[in-house]
Every structure is written in structure tokens, then in C-alpha cells.
Amino acid sequence: MRYVTIRAAQLLCLAAGLFVARSLAAQVPDTLLTLAGARSLLRQGSPDYRAALAAADAAGEEVWSAWGSLLPTATLQASFGRNEFTTRTFVDPIGVSQEVDPPVTDVSKSVYQSLVFNWSVFEGGRQFFDIGAANARARAADLAAVARRVQLESQLETQYFEALKQQELARLARDLLAARRRDLEITQARFRIAAVAQTDVLQAEIQVGQQQLAALRAELAAEAARRELSKLVGLEEEAAYELRDTALVFDPSQLRRDELIVQARRSNPELARLDANIDAQSRSLWSARGSWLPNVSLSFSLSRSERLRREDSMFKWDPRNTGQNFSLSLSWPLFNGFEKKWRTGQASARLQEARHNKVAGLLEVEKEVRNAYDALFAGYQSLRLQARNVELARESVRLQTERYRIGAATYIELQNATTQLTQAEQGLIEARYEFMKSFAQLQGAVGRPIAVPQ
Structure with a gap:
């Protein structure tokens, strides 16, 4: 029943993903790719995820072979x-x-x-233990597919917000280029009335050229991020789509690290897969012990x-x-050259290996939850500081611009204030999306969506 339920859910995701894929295949410039649509596309187009599902299907067929040994x-x-x-x-x-x-x-x-x-x-009872081991391996393969999907979805969300970040940085670079051109026009007008020196005009032209290069680099970075996102969800690079900003910043103080670790132990599919592997190896050990019986x-x-x-x-x-x-x-094979001892010892060693892998998996998941939790808090604090810096930098630019218009400030002073504002705005954009990337990584470590505190 669990296997059928998983396959039914996969078919529903496939239908939703195909609907979005057909929309994107039309390559309409204003096609919107939401985060939910990207997840559907990933579930039906990701070769890594499809390979995990194929492995789960193969493990499911092994169950039929195990039951057939009784007939x-x-x-x-x-x-x-x-x-x-x-x-x-x-x-x-x-x-x-x-x-x-x-x-x-x-x-x-x-x-x-x-x-x-x-x-x-x-x-020697081996058929019954082989049936249990085959069922456990099939369950582990299903959970491996789920774990792979959770991992890919976490990577998808991270890349989605990375693409949004680069998109916003490119937009900011274009806005700054327009501002540099306006500054150049103002400086040229003041030069014509002998209010500033020609060096100020040259500095303004240099600033325009440098910002053009910065805008070009930002556009290239945005395109690279979009191509990586397209590759992750299985889209052709030339597919045209728009991204929606779904970054929702919240105060993470209501999240409790210890509670998240407990949730991860219960819901992380990778840990569940390791448990199923322990069950499979335990039954395989009993099957090997059955070789000592007639x-x-x-x-x-x-x-x-x-x-x-x-x-x-x-x-x-x-x-x-x-x-x-x-x-x-x-x-009753009484002696066959220590083959029975070898099989039993090998099965016992594999069981111990599976148990150690479970301990290592628990430690790894706890580490990922703690790291993502700390990064989320640090990102929130950085976001608040960057927002304050933007407010101060904008006020500084406003004052320096007015002083420059009346000749009370030099062009260098105006550019220093503008540079500070540019750095503050870039820092705010990066802090905002780094916060969301940390949240996506935290959800991936827990293994399930986390309710956003209101």
C-alpha cells in the first residue's frame, strides 16, 4: 500500500509538472516560473530523481522473487x-x-x-527471512528516492533564490548605471557654466564606464544562475520564463533548535532509509544463519x-x-569449506556497518540542522543591519547631492556617498536571499517543510 501511495503521488506531480512544462515550452516571454512550478518540473524532469525512482522500482521487483521462493x-x-x-x-x-x-x-x-x-x-527458514529482507530493501529504496527528492528540492530552492538574487543585483546595476549617467549630465551642465572643473567631468565619465562593466558582469551572473536553475529542473536553456520573488523574511527567534533536531530525527528520509537498511541486514543475517540447518x-x-x-x-x-x-x-550440509561461516560473518559485518552508518547519519543530520539554524539567525541579523545601512546611505546621498548641486560638495564626496549606498544596497539584496537560502537548507536538513512563524 505504501508503494502504491508513493507511485500515485509521483503521477500527480508528473501531471502538474507536465502542465508547467508545456507552458514553458511555448517560450512566451512573460511565462512565470514559481517555486512550486519549479518543484513539479524537477520531479518529472530531473534525471537524478528519475534514476532514484527506477532503483526503487527494481527493488520492488525483488520482493516478487523472494515470495516466489516459497512456491x-x-x-x-x-x-x-x-x-x-x-x-x-x-x-x-x-x-x-x-x-x-x-x-x-x-x-x-x-x-x-x-x-x-x-x-x-x-x-533453514531462509525463504521467510529473504522475504523480509527484500521488503526492507524495497522500503529503503523508496526512502532513498524520497531523500533524493528532498535533497534536490533543497538545492532547487537554494538555486531559485540565487537566481533571484542575481536578477536583483542586475536590476540594481542597471539602475545605478542610469544614475551615473544622470550624474554625468549634471556634471557636464555645471562644467558648461564653469561651476566644476573638467576633471570632475572626466571622473563622471569614468564612473559611467565602470558601471557599464559592472552592469555587464551582473547580467552575465544572472544568466549563469538562470541556466543552472534550468539545468536543475530539466528545462532547455533557451526556455524563456520570469521568476517571482517569494522571499518571505521572518524572525527566526520562534524556531527552537532542539525541536528541529527532534523533527529531523523523525522525518528525515535519509535516516528512515538507514533504519530500513538495518532491518534488511538483520534479516539477511538470520537468512545466513539458516544455512546451518537441514x-x-x-x-x-x-x-x-x-x-x-x-x-x-x-x-x-x-x-x-x-x-x-x-x-x-x-x-544437511555439515561441512562445505567454511562457506557457511563466511556467509554468516559477512552478514554480521554488514549489519554492524549499517548500524554505524545510522549513527554517522544522525550526527551528520544534527550538524546540518545546527549549521543551517545558526546561518539563519546570522542571516537575519545581517539583514537588519544591512537595511539600516541602506537607510543611512540613502540619506547621506540625498544630502551630498543637494550640496553638490549648490557647489558645497565636491564630486569626489558625492561619489563616495554613492559608492557607500551601492555597497549597502548590494549587501541588503545578498543578505535577503542568503537568509532564504539558509532557510531552504534548514528545511532540507529537517526533511520536511517548516511552518513559518507569524
């Missing part, structure tokens, strides 16, 4: 034979080889048909056969001689 096997056999032998010589009673003239040719034909049933009744098997067969004459057809489907056979066999 008897049925084999239908049919053989048709023709043998022709020609005698040209013989040895007479006194030991002399003589020729037969004319040669004697003998033809024999036979037909044999059988239906055989074999049933391994008891193999085996019991049953066999039953029905057969028909007949030797045919020369003139009879070789393909006879109703031979007249019939037979039945029933056997009960008991075998």
Missing part, C-alpha cells in the same frame, strides 16, 4: 529422438572381422514427455514415453507408456 516450480519437458545405425562389419565366432553384404541399417525412434514439480519445503524438498513428476517403429512418425504427442515419481529428500 513450487513446475517444468514441462518434451523430447523426440531418432537414431539411425548402419552395420557394415561383424566379428565371427573365430575372431575374424567379416563384412556384411548388404549392410544392415537399423532405425530407432523414441519420444519422452514429463511434467515435474519441485518444492523446497524448508531451507533442507527438505519434495519432488513429483508425471511422464510418458514410447519407443517407436521405423515407419512411425517421430513427433508423437500421445506416447502410451506412463510413469509417476514422488520423492522426499532431506539434506
Whole structure:
């Protein structure tokens, strides 16, 4: 039931992703790619995620093989034979080889048909433990696919906000370029009335050229971020779409680190996969121990056969001689060159490895939660400081601009204030989206969405 539920959810995600993909395939310039739409596209287009689902399907098929070991096997056999032998010589009673003239040719034909049933009744209990191990491996493969999806979605959210950040930085660079051009016009107008020196005009032209380079670099960085996002969700690079700013800044003080760690232990799919792997290895150990016990098997067969004459057809489907056979066999391999000890020791070592991997996984998840939690708090504090810096820098630019217009400030003083504002605005944009990237990483470490405090 769990396997069917997971597959049904995957089909729903596939349908939603295809709807968004068709919209993007039209390449309409104003197509909007939301974060939810990007997730749907990732679930149906990511090769990493599709590979994880294929591995889960393969593990699910192993369960059928394990259950089949409990059932008897049925084999239908049919053989048709023709043998022709020609005698040209013989040895007479006194030991002399003589020729037969004319040669004697003998033809024999036979037909044999059988239906055989074999049933391994008891193999030390290995069939039952193999069924449990196969189910555990299938469950681990399903959880591995879920864990891969959670990991990819965390990467997707991180890259989505990275693309938004680069988009905003490119917009800021364009706005700053327009502001530099306005400053150049003002400086040129003041130069014409001899209010400033020609060096101020040259400095303004240099500022315009430098900002043009900065705007070009920002555009290239934004395009690179979008291409990385397109690759992650499986879109062609030339697909045109717009990103929506869904960054919601909140005060993370209501989040409790210890509670998040507890949630991660319960809901992180990677930890659940490690638990399923421990279960599978434990059952495999019991299966290996079953090799020390005897085996019991049953066999039953029905057969028909007949030797045919020369003139009879070789393909006879109703031979007249019939037979039945029933056997009960008991075998107990007492010694096979330490193979049983090797198998049991190997299974035991794999179980210990799985348990150690679970401990390592717990430590890794706790570390990721703590790091993301600290980064979220640091990002929020940085965001507040950068917002305050932007307010102060804007006021400084306003004052310096007025002073420059009336000749009370030099162009260098105005540019210093403008540079401070540019750095503050860039810092604010970076702090805002770094905060959201930290939140995405925190959700990925926990393994489930986290309710945003109101």
C-alpha cells in the first residue's frame, strides 16, 4: 500500500509538472516560473530523481522473487529422438572381422514427455527471512528516492533564490548605471557654466564606464544562475520564463533548535532509509544463519514415453507408456569449506556497518540542522543591519547631492556617498536571499517543510 501511495503521488506531480512544462515550452516571454512550478518540473524532469525512482522500482521487483521462493516450480519437458545405425562389419565366432553384404541399417525412434514439480519445503527458514529482507530493501529504496527528492528540492530552492538574487543585483546595476549617467549630465551642465572643473567631468565619465562593466558582469551572473536553475529542473536553456520573488523574511527567534533536531530525527528520509537498511541486514543475517540447518524438498513428476517403429512418425504427442515419481529428500550440509561461516560473518559485518552508518547519519543530520539554524539567525541579523545601512546611505546621498548641486560638495564626496549606498544596497539584496537560502537548507536538513512563524 505504501508503494502504491508513493507511485500515485509521483503521477500527480508528473501531471502538474507536465502542465508547467508545456507552458514553458511555448517560450512566451512573460511565462512565470514559481517555486512550486519549479518543484513539479524537477520531479518529472530531473534525471537524478528519475534514476532514484527506477532503483526503487527494481527493488520492488525483488520482493516478487523472494515470495516466489516459497512456491513450487513446475517444468514441462518434451523430447523426440531418432537414431539411425548402419552395420557394415561383424566379428565371427573365430575372431575374424567379416563384412556384411548388404549392410544392415537399423532405425530407432523414441519420444519422452514429463511434467515435474519441485518444492523446497524448508531451507533453514531462509525463504521467510529473504522475504523480509527484500521488503526492507524495497522500503529503503523508496526512502532513498524520497531523500533524493528532498535533497534536490533543497538545492532547487537554494538555486531559485540565487537566481533571484542575481536578477536583483542586475536590476540594481542597471539602475545605478542610469544614475551615473544622470550624474554625468549634471556634471557636464555645471562644467558648461564653469561651476566644476573638467576633471570632475572626466571622473563622471569614468564612473559611467565602470558601471557599464559592472552592469555587464551582473547580467552575465544572472544568466549563469538562470541556466543552472534550468539545468536543475530539466528545462532547455533557451526556455524563456520570469521568476517571482517569494522571499518571505521572518524572525527566526520562534524556531527552537532542539525541536528541529527532534523533527529531523523523525522525518528525515535519509535516516528512515538507514533504519530500513538495518532491518534488511538483520534479516539477511538470520537468512545466513539458516544455512546451518537441514533442507527438505519434495519432488513429483508425471511422464510418458514410447519407443517407436521405423515407419512411425517421430513427433508423437500421445506416447502410451506412463510413469509417476514422488520423492522426499532431506539434506544437511555439515561441512562445505567454511562457506557457511563466511556467509554468516559477512552478514554480521554488514549489519554492524549499517548500524554505524545510522549513527554517522544522525550526527551528520544534527550538524546540518545546527549549521543551517545558526546561518539563519546570522542571516537575519545581517539583514537588519544591512537595511539600516541602506537607510543611512540613502540619506547621506540625498544630502551630498543637494550640496553638490549648490557647489558645497565636491564630486569626489558625492561619489563616495554613492559608492557607500551601492555597497549597502548590494549587501541588503545578498543578505535577503542568503537568509532564504539558509532557510531552504534548514528545511532540507529537517526533511520536511517548516511552518513559518507569524
